[in-house]
Amino acid sequence: MLKQDPGRRALLRAGAALAAGGAARPALAQRAPQEAGTLTLVLESEVVILDPYTTTAAITRTFGYHVWDTLFAMAENGEIRPQMVRSHERSPDGLLWTFTLRDGLLWHDGAPVTAADCVASLRRWMPRDPLGRMLQAVTASIEPRSAAVFTIALKEPFPLLLDVLGKPNAPVPFMLPARVLPADPGARVTEIVGSGPFAFRAAEWRAGDRMVLARNPLYVPREEPPDFLAGGKRAKVESLVLRVMPDDGTAASALSAGEVDYVQYLAFDQLQRLERARGVELMGLSGIHMFQGNFRLNHASGPFADPEVRKVLWHLVDQSSIMQAIGIPARFAKPGCNSFWMCDAPLETRAGAEPARYDVAAAREMLRRTSYRGEPVVMLEVSGSISQTAANVFAQALKEAGFTVDEQVMDWGTVLARRANKQGWSLFPVYSNGVDMVSPLNHFYIASTCADYPGWSCDARIPTLVERFAKAGTMEEKRRLADEIQVIAYELVPNLMWGQFSRPAGYRSRMKGLLRSSFPIFWEVSV
Structure with missing residues (x-):
């Protein structure tokens, strides 16, 4: 909210440069949300910054939780549970932690997720986050020990280690491939490759219009049921289309008409009308x-x-x-x-x-x-x-x-x-x-x-x-x-x-399995 809109235009230009063949911006082809396997979503704003370590913007976090994965994650009751990690051990003095990644973790390009990737991600993320800096201050070393094992050696016990690794607050410690992390600490990640349940389709990104996340067929979910940000994340639709609709009224009308499946934030003066709309459900939240x-x-x-x-x-x-x-x-x-x-x-x-x-x-x-x-x-x-x-x-x-x-x-x-x-x-x-x-x-x-x-x-x-x-x-x-x-x-x-x-979200009743959360979460959703 500070300067001038050239800042945003510069961001959009930089983002568009990532898209394959990103010169032209053709009009969005009309897709009926009833198309099998596709959900059309209107989130709080456009995803402008894709590098998850460089902003606290909630929209980048929402994007991140679908594209990348985390070592640990928070359940609904606030408990921090293993996510990419299969097992972890702590030495009796609390100074050496050993983490083993679970089997079957692959990046979207098919390369295996390694302990070296996780170490590189943590090293890049820690200086950019308040809790990360706190962890960094007590860390003696973070080193890969094998393809699937890495250790964190501490200078003194740090009881919140798992809470920090599984924190849901942006910037989230998402795991990225080491090869996409720029050598320049001030540079942004420009190649968006994750290991999460959905993959970013750069060629289909139209800044100011839409973004597409496709189901990742390589993703192996945890066996546990989904629980807020933890547990199994099973992508049950083929793609998520993130539409840009800055006007609340336009988004609400599109939801009522069945042109979109989900609107993250509904204007309060539209709630009564939407409560009466056929095929529309509202999600109120508490706590x-x-x-x-x-x-x-x-x-x-x-x-x-x-x-x-x-x-x-x-x-x-x-x-x-x-x-x-x-x-x-x-x-x-x-x-x-x-x-x-x-x-x-x-x-x-x-x-x-x-x-x-x-x-x-x-x-x-x-x-x-x-x-x-x-x-x-x-x-x-x-x-x-x-x-x-x-x-x-x-x-x-x-x-x-x-x-x-x-x-x-x-x-x-x-x-x-x-x-x-x-x-x-x-x-x-x-x-x-x-x-x-x-x-x-x-x-x-x-x-x-x-x-x-x-x-x-x-x-x-x-x-x-x-x-x-x-x-x-x-x-x-x-x-x-x-x-x-x-x-x-x-x-x-x-x-x-x-x-x-609380600001209710609205969604079409054809969506089944939508988790009740202030974080928009679309794994486990079927139509």
């Missing part, structure tokens, strides 16, 4: 599958580089008004949640949350006593999204308190490009899966404290407390540390929560 809305602040430049100015903002977020403006029905909303770690979640807390009290008059007086002198608050907004509505409500409160606000509207791809720069933006609204926000270890804006991560918020106390949280032996200790971290976070203001809610 960790709800979303948390946030305003991410830029601490590196602009008005919010001043911590006193940031603190004013706690008095300007009215969650109830934002939910009402978006049109979220009461049954899908949980307004008034001021816990960084989600409400109705294991670490829910109100520690330090006293400043989160809507009071424009108090904010106006606080702002008068700060260094603020009318500099524009540059707010990046995704056109037509519910986060844009949240931003509009917040912008009005900012203006009433005395801020000068510059609302800039663009698409999400442009936001991703602009937020990477430390200059030219002040905040952007976003909402994230609850799974990504329930702990200091995976909360985007807490786990990345004092790291090179868009927003650049830093309080040196937080990384130390997060490390202690990672090593905590009891839930009581984890809760105490989570409370302590939240108190500091309310002082630091890395983000502001604008609401917790």
Whole structure:
């Protein structure tokens, strides 16, 4: 949400260059979703960035879970289970871990998945992820021992090792072939070869229009039943067609008419109509599958580089008004949640949350006593999204308190490009899966404290407390540390929560076996 749309165009041009024969962009041939073995899907946005290690964008993670696989994965109950790994052993002192890959793992081009591939993938992923960096700091070596066995030797015990390897938070530690990983640490992966249940068809990718993922006939699923991101992943349809439909109304009409099979996010004002539509089902979610809305602040430049100015903002977020403006029905909303770690979640807390009290008059007086002198608050907004509505409500409160606000509207791809720069933006609204926000270890804006991560918020106390949280032996200790971290976070203001809610997905009743999850998951689906 920061700069200009040339950033997104550049990304699309780079992506299109990957497609075989990618010069022309012919019109998408009309495919009826009733065509045997094909699902036509409208996800939250277009997949623009394909390299899974270079972004925290949820759409890239969704793409990744279908194309690549992970060493371990999370089940619905939060348990981390083996995925590509057949067995693992830990030495009595906890310093040497040995992992053996399961039989039958092949890349999409037919080459075998090796321990050397996994080692190369981990080495590339670790510096790019907050938890990965934590693991890297205590790692003495990661080495392949045979074609199917590799070891991780630690400098000190790290109880969260399996949790880190199986974490669902982006960037996810997907396994990639060593040969496609660029030697340049700053370069992106451009050859998309995975070992997951679906394969990316580069020749059929039309940027701005569609992407095709084909069933991988070489994939050997685990024998266990599917369980969230763990267990057997059996691709039962021949292909997934990811259509680009930026307008919610167009997507909803296509779903109602049977032109698409699945829409990840439905506009709330369309729910009643869709509930009556023949052949359409809605999926409402709860608990960790709800979303948390946030305003991410830029601490590196602009008005919010001043911590006193940031603190004013706690008095300007009215969650109830934002939910009402978006049109979220009461049954899908949980307004008034001021816990960084989600409400109705294991670490829910109100520690330090006293400043989160809507009071424009108090904010106006606080702002008068700060260094603020009318500099524009540059707010990046995704056109037509519910986060844009949240931003509009917040912008009005900012203006009433005395801020000068510059609302800039663009698409999400442009936001991703602009937020990477430390200059030219002040905040952007976003909402994230609850799974990504329930702990200091995976909360985007807490786990990345004092790291090179868009927003650049830093309080040196937080990384130390997060490390202690990672090593905590009891839930009581984890809760105490989570409370302590939240108190500091309310002082630091890395983000502001604008609401917790569920956004239903819609799908055609011909789809059978669709897993109930805030992550769009299409293995096990048949038609």
